Amino acid sequence: MTEMMRHNGFHPVGEPTRAGPIPLGPMAPMPGSMPVPPPRPPGARATVVLSVLVALLFVAAIGSVVLYVSARGDHDAAVSRLAERKGALAAVNQKVVSTDAALRAAAQRNSGLATEKTDLTTCVDAVQHYLWDGLTGDERTAAVDLLFTVCG
Amino acid sequence: MTEQQHRRRTMVLLAVVLGVLVAITGVFGSLYVVARGDTGQVREQQSATEDRVADADLRLATNTSTLDDRDQEREELENDITKLHACADPAAASIVAVNAGDDVALGNAVDLMLDNCGR
Numbered sequence: 721m722t723e724m725m726r727h728n729g730f731h732p733v734g735e736p737t738r739a740g741p742i743p744l745g746p747m748a749p750m751p752g753s754m755p756v757p758p759p760r761p762p763g764a765r766a767t768v769v770l771s772v773l774v775a776l777l778f779v780a781a782i783g784s785v786v787l788y789v790s791a792r793g794d795h796d797a798a799v800s801r802l803a804e805r806k807g808a809l810a811a812v813n814q815k816v817v818s819t820d821a822a823l824r825a826a827a828q829r830n831s832g833l834a835t836e837k838t839d840l841t842t843c844v845d846a847v848q849h850y851l852w853d854g855l856t857g858d859e860r861t862a863a864v865d866l867l868f869t870v871c872g
Numbered sequence: 873m874t875e876q877q878h879r880r881r882t883m884v885l886l887a888v889v890l891g892v893l894v895a896i897t898g899v900f901g902s903l904y905v906v907a908r909g910d911t912g913q914v915r916e917q918q919s920a921t922e923d924r925v926a927d928a929d930l931r932l933a934t935n936t937s938t939l940d941d942r943d944q945e946r947e948e949l950e951n952d953i954t955k956l957h958a959c960a961d962p963a964a965a966s967i968v969a970v971n972a973g974d975d976v977a978l979g980n981a982v983d984l985m986l987d988n989c990g991r
Contacts, residue, residue, distance in 0.1 A: 763876070763879045763880070763883065764879070766883060767879060767882055767883055767886065770883060770886035770887060770890060771886060773890055774886055774889050774890050774893065777890055777893035777894055777897060778893055780893070780897045781893045781896040781897045781900070784896070784897045784900035784901045784904060785896070785900045787900070787901075787904045788900045788901075788903045788904040788907060791903075791904050791907035791908050791911065792903075792907050794907075794911050795907050795910050795911040795914065798911050798914040798915055798918060799914055801918055802914050802917055802918045802921060805918055805921045805922060805925060806921055808925055809921055809924055809925045809928060812925060812928040812929055812932055813928055815932050816928055816931050816932050816935060819932060819935035819936060819939060820935060822935075822939055823935055823938055823939055823942065826939060826942035826943065826946065827942065829946060830942055830945050830946050830949060833946060833949040833950065833953060834949060836953055837949055837952050837953050837956065840953060840956035840957065840960045841956060843956075843959075843960040843963055843964075844956050844959045844960055844963075844989060846963075847959055847960070847963045847985055847989045848959075848989050848990075848991055851985065851986065851989055852990075852991055867963060867967075868967055868970075871960060871963040871964050871967060872964065872967050
């Protein structure tokens with residue numbers, strides 16, 4: 721071989737050199753066969769996975785924010801409704817207290833009227849007994865005494 | 873910048889964004905759960921308040937009805953008392969007249985008693 725190199729300066733075809741086989745360069749696709757994708761560089765797979773996770777978490781984050789805003793709205797509405805019902809309860813309780821007082825006053829007033837009616841009825845009964853029961857003598861005197869006692 | 877450095881930088885950026893999104897999701901998810909719990913408690917209080925309002929309304933209706941009855945009872949008592957006074961007042965006047973020795977007043981009082989104290 722070295723002699724041949726001495727003649728023309730080229731390695732003989734088909735003979736390996738000391739430095740190894742001669743690089744042939746990228747292979748052209750054979751007609752009729754599938755193109756072979758170039759090998760992915762390291763880290764590309766992780767980037768894809770991270771991108772997918774970011775997309776999923778983005779959707780999840782949006783969803784959680786929307787849910788929170790909705791729940792907050794419900795909460796505010798419930799608090800507002802509770803305040804309104806508590807106000808209504810306070811108003812009704814105030815009316816109940818007012819009517820309780822009116823009932824006590826009415827009961828006291830009617831009690832006084834009933835007592836007055838009882839006293840007057842005693843007097844009127846005594847008068848009617850004196851006037852209309854045809855009393856004579858001691859009975860009449862007793863009726864007059866009674867009338868003076870209960871109507872005086 | 874080499875392609876490898878560019879790729880590494882992209883991965884770091886994606887990791888940071890991912891972390892931020894995880895944090896946002898976690899925070900708002902927790903806030904959502906808390907808000908739901910709070911809303912549940914508020915609704916329980918609201919339900920209890922509704923019950924108390926219903927009780928108070930019922931008591932108010934009972935009081936109002938009883939008050940109407942008391943007013944009617946008062947009117948009847950006042951009417952009865954007015955009628956009784958028509959008889960009892962002349963009787964009292966007659967006693968005053970007797971004590972005063974006023975025969976005219978006694979006669980007037982007795983006339984009224986006869987008119988107003990019938991059975």
